[in-house]
Amino acid sequence: MTLREVSKSFGGLLAVNNANLSVKKGELRALIGPNGAGKTTLLNLITGIYPVSQGQIHFKSREITRLSPDRISHQGISRTMQITSLFSGLTVFENIWVAVQSRKKFFNPFIRAIKWQEVRAKTNQMLELTGLQDKAELICSELAYGEQRILEMGIALSTDPDLLLLDEPTAGLNTQESIALVKKMRAMLSGQTIILVEHDMGVVMELADRISVLHYGEILAEGSPEEIRNNEEVKKVYLGY
Amino acid sequence: MISNLAVAVLNGVIWGMIMALIALGLNMIFGLLHIINMAHGVLYMLGAVAAWYFIDLTGNFWIALILAPVVVGVIGMAIERGLLRTIEDQPITTIICTFGIMLAVQHLVFMTFGGTPRRINIPIEGRFQLFELQYPLMRVVIAAISIGVMIALWFLLNKTKYGLWMRAVVQDREMAVAIGIPVNRVYMWTFVLGSALAAFSGVLAAPIVYVDFMMGREILIMAFIIVIVGGMGNLEGSVLAAIIISLIQGVGSLFVPPAMATVFSLAFMIIVLLFRPQGLFGE
């Protein structure tokens, strides 16, 4: 995944300014920065929710800058949201089902969905991966918040992504829950490339291969966790870090 | 020819003023409470009907002009407080609920007021010379009253405490709650105000179009169109859009059969909706 001189302005506000970012396959890149630095905007640009004002985005040597979100999903990019975004009235099983089903080309209106063996098998498989199989029949709004975050990841993984964008997965969780989530995440992931937006530095330091720091929409610094930890500019920006 | 044009223009502008009042009410209710008020048309109709009753009782148009909006405002208060309060955060549900209110009220009026359209007379006689034709003074007075109401509204929104509260709630509801603005009361008074404006509009329209239990039905759609074209939440936009649309329809009808004019203006709305859903004047 490569972002080349990507900029995004909303009217007069320059949310992302000339961002250049390159993530290698299999890498876990953390994206950190103060609130309002443009991290979520960057994710929105990659997934096609906002159109880019300037610049290009490439993925697997293909340009995806102007693609719609659904086409980008089919390129192999998946994402979780900062504020949990599930199919609220549906059960856990149905949530995963819908995601698994999305990879198919044709939706037969004449058969009962549950008879679709392929999708059913994969759905059960993903359910087990998330560990939520006992809660499969529950309406997902009845799940605890932490479980909803896990389900969100399950949905994102059910589309077999090569690149996974995680937007503050530990948002709203306390330290204990965050550790549990990270453990669960580790168990669920299997070598996908990941861009992780996070505030929790502990999580970042533990998981990241490389870190990019975003500040006022610009990439302030980039490097290994060690390099970032010792970077003067970064320390200045993060007061009290 | 030019007389016909002048009359059409004047009619269009004046009708536009009346529609502007309805649209303003609808826009305020939508902008603040995020309610799509399908009952807005019947509030307009109730204004005209109430005015008819007051005139029947007192023989005085001006009393009716004041009292009818008050009565309808109270009805609006009852609707907002009694029925809409619990569902205000669900847009689709409120559409359906207000649709039900529309059905019920329209029929209720039919049963009590009857099905025949009735006349209201405004006590202003006289015509003035407009090119080769005579133009009724009454309509100009109606327009003047509309403008007066709009000015009063402007004052309310920009120069009073209540107006400030309303603007604050539109901007940022949570903030408004946090700094102690009684948001629920603001909601209620906004709905009351919107209802009263619709009623005012009905009273002013009555001398021109007759009072009839169905009068709100087509007006409702027009009001929605004006609000969308002008920009939801954009009050000045509503006034401009109301005048422009009425003008187009009025002048258009001179050259083209009215049904076609309607169809063309509707098609125009669709184009606006597709290419500028925030309205011609919206952000």
Add this chain to the structure above:
Amino acid sequence: MSSHPQKSTGFILGFSLVFMVLIAVPFFMDLFYQTFLTEVLVWVLFAVSFDLIFGYTGLLSFGQALFFGLGAYSIAIPVSKFGLGLGPAFLLAIIIPMLFAWLVGYFSVKLSGIHFVIITLIFALIGSTIGETWTSLTGGADGLTIPFTPLQIGPLKIDFTNIKTNYYLVLVVASLCFLLLKRMVQSPLGKVFIAIRENEDRARLIGYNVQRYKLLAFVIAGGLSGVAGGLYGITLKYASANSLHWGVSGHAVVYTIVGGMGTLFGPVLGTGIIMSLEHYLLNYMQGTDLVIGMVLVFMVLVAPKGLVGLLQRKGK
């Protein structure tokens, strides 16, 4: 949907029972009630098609009357003006509304929420304005009568001026459409619609072309509304521009909400109950909107999931 395939014996049993009863109706009910039931079935079909786009896909359209009216006119105009047979005319009643639904839907699904409601309303308004004024074609509000013409299937001649025959036609068509829809909403395609209803943005992010599927739902619903309209024309033997008015769409809204949206059975129940209620009320009042309006408001506030929702709650 649960993770294990459930036997649909409950549904098959229930449906067969109702179907049997309905088949038997002409044998123990007089002609008036047969006609009434025929009309109810037509509106059931209309309501059920509305449930597809509203209850299952989340699109509130006040414009379905356009396709209903087009369905009626697709039979009335070819038959009365061009002498077309009833069979081909009925096909037109499916195709023409679907074409228009494609046209209207193509533009409408680009918008969401309130804008979608308004644009469908505007399309319906355009349709009813044209219908009411192009009287040479449509007969305006007075409408066009559909002259007596039997349905020719090979050597078989079916005459629809016979109330009983008419009833059976409507029963068969409506039942077929209902069963098709039931299968569709349980199918993989149905899951896509439901996902769009629940969270349109998420559906898009996981790779569904939301606009395309909204359009598909809209076209299917439009086609079914057209079938309902065609059946209406055949039953009443006439079509009028009044059928194009958005108030007619309002009927579908009431029936579906009262019965229970998103359940297919809800609209059936809702249509039956409300129409029976209206029939009863008309003995005492001129018009029924007052009561219907109040019922709608009541349901929306107290039982948003409709009668079906209430029954489900009681069941728990």
